Amino acid sequence: MRDRQPLVFWTGFAIIVALLIASPLVLPPFWARFVTEILIWGLLAMSSDILIGYTGMVSFGHSAFFGLGMYGAAFVLLETKPPSLWAALAAGLLAAAAAAAFVAYFSTRLREIYFAITTLIFSQIFYIVIFTWTELTGGENGLTFSRPALAIPGLFSLRFTPMVLHWFVLAIVVLSYLLLRRITQSPFGMVLQSIRENEARTRAIGYPIERYKMVAVMLSGLFAGLAGVLYALQNQFAAPNFVFFVLSGEVVIYNVIGGIGTLVGPILGAAFFLLLREGLSRFFTEYYLIPVGLMFIAMVIFMPQGLLGFARRWLNR
Amino acid sequence: MTVEPLAASTSETAKLRETGGPLLQTENLTIRFGGLTALDNVNVAVARGQVRAIIGPNGAGKSTFFNCVTGVLRPSSGRVLLNGNDIAGLPPDRISQKGIARSYQITNLLPNATVLENVRIAAQSRRHRWSMVTHYRSYRDIVDKAEAALSAVGLLGKAYELAANLSHGEQRTLEIAVAMATDPQLLCLDEPTAGMSAAETRETVALVRRIAEHLTILIVEHDMEVVMGLANRITVLHYGRVLAEGTPSEIQQNPRVLEVYLKT
Numbered sequence: 001m002r003d004r005q006p007l008v009f010w011t012g013f014a015i016i017v018a019l020l021i022a023s024p025l026v027l028p029p030f031w032a033r034f035v036t037e038i039l040i041w042g043l044l045a046m047s048s049d050i051l052i053g054y055t056g057m058v059s060f061g062h063s064a065f066f067g068l069g070m071y072g073a074a075f076v077l078l079e080t081k082p083p084s085l086w087a088a089l090a091a092g093l094l095a096a097a098a099a100a101a102f103v104a105y106f107s108t109r110l111r112e113i114y115f116a117i118t119t120l121i122f123s124q125i126f127y128i129v130i131f132t133w134t135e136l137t138g139g140e141n142g143l144t145f146s147r148p149a150l151a152i153p154g155l156f157s158l159r160f161t162p163m164v165l166h167w168f169v170l171a172i173v174v175l176s177y178l179l180l181r182r183i184t185q186s187p188f189g190m191v192l193q194s195i196r197e198n199e200a201r202t203r204a205i206g207y208p209i210e211r212y213k214m215v216a217v218m219l220s221g222l223f224a225g226l227a228g229v230l231y232a233l234q235n236q237f238a239a240p241n242f243v244f245f246v247l248s249g250e251v252v253i254y255n256v257i258g259g260i261g262t263l264v265g266p267i268l269g270a271a272f273f274l275l276l277r278e279g280l281s282r283f284f285t286e287y288y289l290i291p292v293g294l295m296f297i298a299m300v301i302f303m304p305q306g307l308l309g310f311a312r313r314w315l316n317r
Numbered sequence: 318m319t320v321e322p323l324a325a326s327t328s329e330t331a332k333l334r335e336t337g338g339p340l341l342q343t344e345n346l347t348i349r350f351g352g353l354t355a356l357d358n359v360n361v362a363v364a365r366g367q368v369r370a371i372i373g374p375n376g377a378g379k380s381t382f383f384n385c386v387t388g389v390l391r392p393s394s395g396r397v398l399l400n401g402n403d404i405a406g407l408p409p410d411r412i413s414q415k416g417i418a419r420s421y422q423i424t425n426l427l428p429n430a431t432v433l434e435n436v437r438i439a440a441q442s443r444r445h446r447w448s449m450v451t452h453y454r455s456y457r458d459i460v461d462k463a464e465a466a467l468s469a470v471g472l473l474g475k476a477y478e479l480a481a482n483l484s485h486g487e488q489r490t491l492e493i494a495v496a497m498a499t500d501p502q503l504l505c506l507d508e509p510t511a512g513m514s515a516a517e518t519r520e521t522v523a524l525v526r527r528i529a530e531h532l533t534i535l536i537v538e539h540d541m542e543v544v545m546g547l548a549n550r551i552t553v554l555h556y557g558r559v560l561a562e563g564t565p566s567e568i569q570q571n572p573r574v575l576e577v578y579l580k581t
């Protein structure tokens with residue numbers, strides 16, 4: 001039993017990655033692009049799972065980290081000639097990490113709903129700053145820019161066609177997944193889960209809880225920022241509505257639908273939510289949120305462990 | 318030179334050991350909750366190697382005393398000295414790192430984690446605790462230490478069960494293993510035999526006696542038989558004050574103690 005499980009896991013992993021590599025080759029362009037986008041939202045959802053699922057902190061601030069990643073990349077792509085991918089990546093991550101450090105410093109002393117509200121307030125502050133600082137951020141209109149090349153100077157340079165972009169995004173999401181998975185299985189990750197299970201107990205055996213939570217928020221914010229950079233690359237714009245708290249709420253929904261504390265679940269949740277929205281908005285136009293909401297309520301009641309937990313139990317029968 | 322203060326401090330601890338200075342000492346420890354003075358100028362000195370029992374009627378302040386010593390509560394005034402250093406007001410994690418471990422009166426574990434993981438995470442708090450990219454199971458030193466702690470309390474056979482699935486008595490024993498896994502100098506046990514069967518109580522007494530061979534122990538206990546069988550010295554608390562202190566036989570004959578215990 002114990003020895004078979006990793007084999008099953010890595011086989012499933014290889015099959016899914018192979019399908020995702022093949023997807024732009026076989027899918028029509030609209031759906032190929034849709035899959036790329038799911039991967040990006042999946043990365044954002046996965047980053048927030050570090051807090052929701054593993055540490056037991058619900059963040060409503062992920063739109064801010066995502067948005068800063070996005071704007072950080074945008075500034076560099078506008079200012080550098082020719083636009084540099086790696087500089088944009090670095091700037092996006094730096095901006096997201098700085099925002100996360102700022103939010104973490106003020107919010108990790110608080111627990112439960114107070115933590116959630118504080119992250120929400122801080123993300124709204126970032127939203128207002130971005131929305132009103134028009135000279136720098138383009139205000140309501142946001143920023144548009146052109147895509148850099150996928151290049152390592154002196155080695156190679158590739159144009160970011162939709163296909164190349166898909167593979168680039170896929171590579172980053174897969175690597176992020178492997179890294180986050182390892183972090184959740186590390187001594188540090190075990191401490192986060194111990195905090196989730198019993199905070200007072202974890203403190204009593206010698207762990208400085210606030211410091212662990214701060215690092216968790218920063219780590220989570222960093223990967224959310226990475227998703228923001230990828231989104232900027234895909235869409236060639238940065239806009240303030242991605243910093244608005246509604247996005248943070250959607251990220252929490254992806255987690256709950258997919259199954260928290262699993263990393264894969266939130267990606268699944270993002271895919272499910274986006275497909276559902278795509279499908280329903282064709283029939284219900286702007287009222288699509290009503291069936292989405294009903295479905296969400298039904299899922300929370302009937303599949304409290306999310307799609308992944310449900311599937312697992314069904315497979316184990 | 319930086320060597321000097323270091324040398325001075327080691328000679329100081331050496332002196333403490335020679336003179337058998339107390340491992341733990343409270344000076345006028347006081348804590349108030351609103352109008353209630355739960356601890357009122359409590360002075361207790363626990364010598365190295367001692368098993369000190371704290372007894373007293375319900376609500377006397379015994380658990381509050383533990384909470385002040387382990388940093389869960391901040392004393393209103395007074396000092397708590399560990400090896401002569403004031404630790405009053407430090408947070409629980411710092412106090413744990415300084416070498417005080419505790420078990421709780423009400424079982425306080427990670428219910429959804431295995432028995433082994435409950436102990437392993439405690440052992441891990443001393444080494445590798447910030448490591449992020451290595452799988453936790455590959456730190457054999459930590460797993461070995463956790464298994465040794467479980468073996469010492471007789472729970473190794475249940476290592477892979479969920480803590481929530483253990484019997485009440487086993488959970489109380491696991492509490493002790495968790496505390497031991499942090500390598501403490503001082504072990505505080507808050508009613509370790511509460512709710513245990515007679516057989517389990519006997520086993521726990523034997524376990525605490527084994528631990529006492531190399532650790533200083535502070536124990537709160539209701540069962541007088543257990544107290545008399547384990548303690549070298551007893552402190553009696555009553556309404557937050559020290560009513561009496563002495564050897565078990567002195568305490569058993571103390572008229573004020575008898576009066577308090579007969580009244581309740």
Ligand SMILES: Nc1ncnc2c1ncn2[C@@H]1O[C@H](COP(=O)(O)OP(=O)(O)O)[C@@H](O)[C@H]1O
Pocket residue numbers: 350353355373374375376377378379380381382
């Ligand atoms: N956190 C707290 N806030 C207010 N009152 C408390 C608190 N903890 C303990 N007390 C009160 O302090 C007194 C001593 O309680 P405790 O130390 O639990 O007694 P025991 O000796 O039975 O362990 C009781 O009157 C209790 O109600």
Ligand SMILES: [Mg+2]
Pocket residue numbers: 379380381422
């Ligand atoms: Mg008590």
